[in-house]
Amino acid sequence: MAPSPALFQVLAAVLFSIGVMGVLFRRNILVIFMCVELMLNAANLSLIAFAHTLGNVDGQVVVFFALAVAAAEVSVGLAIIIDLFRKKGTVDVEQVSLLKG
């Protein structure tokens, strides 16, 4: 018996929620960044599940572009993190609050 399409959406929701929790409650900026990747991945899973359900390839094309954007985002984000570490000597977001006023 094949799993119901809604199960895939529920799994995507669970993964997304775990990612949100990580972003909200961790302080290591690298872990926060990995949790963002987790959330992106959950969204991709949801899109592919919908594409399968609706018999439409457009959802998969969106996931393809999401992959490209994720690659770009990771390279720039990690560059920013490295620069931040050079300037501040820490990857703790609580200690990097320049814009907080």
Added chain:
Amino acid sequence: MALVGFLLLAGAAIAGALGVVLQRNALYGALSLVGVFVATAVLYLMLSAPFLAVLQLIVYAGAIMVLFIFVIMLISVRYEESGESAGVPGGTKRYTAMGLAAVLVILFSILSFKMALTPSGTRSLGGITELGLALYQKYMFPFEVASILLLVAIVGALSITRRHGRGLEGNVAMEKEV
């Protein structure tokens, strides 16, 4: 049979995701994340998207995670979150997180069950042929824009990490840490 496979993969993915959030050491978190990506890649196969499954393995579990692990090795192997900030947060934070997660999951579940999704037959969907046709006909312009985006990202990453001035100036933190 497929349901059992789905449940196993879903369990692996959720366990890996919890690992990312709860592991104290960022490196173990990164390895858990690789596990999540592999599990979701197999799920993509189940959802008739073989091309994207392979792409997920190459781009995410391969390239992106290697980059992550490089940076973790460079920066924070010795930097581990200390004291109460590590792992599961305590008190109100924990309950807020759990409540939020519960609300999200219930909301998504209700939404997706209400939509009465029914699979649309078994016609093959995500082979390279269909995806390639869609990419190069309907989505030609976004495809080209994506390539420019990647180029800009390369240039941006290089210009951000380039050392300004001469030599090791402005690099005090790195020297202190290493």
